[in-house]
Amino acid sequence: MKNLVVLGSTGSIGTQTLDVVRDNPELFHVSVLVANRSDELLEKQINEFQPELAVLSDEDAAKRLKSRYSGKTKIMGGREAVIEAAVFPEADTVVTSLMGFAGLEPTMAALEARKNIALANKETLVVAGELVMAKAKEMGCAILPVDSEHCALFQCLQGQDRNAVEKLILTASGGPFRGKQASELTEVTKSDVLAHPTWNMGQKITVDSASLVNKGLEVIEAKWLYGVTYDQIQVVVHPQSIVHSMVQYRDGTVMAQLGCTDMRLPIQYALTYPERVESRFPRVDFYE
CATH class of the missing domain: 3.40.50.720 (NAD(P)-binding Rossmann-like Domain)
Structure with missing residues (x-):
């Protein structure tokens, strides 16, 4: 225990x-x-x-x-x-x-x-x-x-040669304003910001996710957790939030961790x- x-x-x-x-x-x-x-x-x-x-x-x-x-x-x-x-x-x-x-x-x-x-x-x-x-x-x-993304990377790295990692791929849902023009965001409300399409999270991280600031923080976190350079970290938008993150190896293999948003x-x-x-x-x- x-x-x-x-x-x-x-x-x-x-x-x-x-x-x-x-x-x-x-x-x-x-x-x-x-x-x-x-x-x-x-x-x-x-x-x-x-x-x-x-x-x-x-x-x-x-x-x-x-x-x-x-x-x-x-x-x-x-x-x-x-x-x-x-x-x-x-x-x-x-x-x-x-x-x-x-x-x-x-x-x-x-x-x-x-x-x-x-x-x-x-x-x-x-x-x-x-x-x-x-x-x-x-x-x-x-x-x-x-963090779901970093837990995903952690699992995809298990049993692998860290020197064979080509890049880490962090996924992002895009938040509630994905596809919106800047002109459409001038009068959004707090409830709009907190209406995350796939995750149910605390208010701070939900706000940070709406602005994508959260993903910037996750890039920095990934650098320190896994000892890679910023050039080895890529962010891709994946609205369904099923693939939580991926690791690409130098032979071209991509390993991903999938799961529900829980x-x-x-x-x-x-x-x-x-x-x-x-x-x-x-x-x-x-x-x-």
């Missing part, structure tokens, strides 16, 4: 990580839950998963939770508490799904404490990829990508690697 720290447990990736835990209670124990300020949802998660520690980075939210919680889970608040959570002694895998730059410091702390990382926070590698990858190598820790699949793979376990996730229907 793996003991997990879930950083960002009340966000999109965090809640789907807990879905995976619900489906596999014999494989995972949640040791620590960390959220920003969603104290009511965190309290529900505490009552269900009974972690040893729960942290809210917003100290006022932590005070609210402490004032009404009487269970066995230790409640802490503040930035230093988030770091303490990331290095929790009994945990062996840290799911990093905090939003933006906030994920860097706890990720580095977890690596220093020799924790494996299930990485769902691409900004960590965007802002400090060289430092993070060097620290993982130094400490002998695995960084297992949770983030629980790459989350589960990152948490169970190198094993594959049965799941109830939807399957690709090639007749359709």
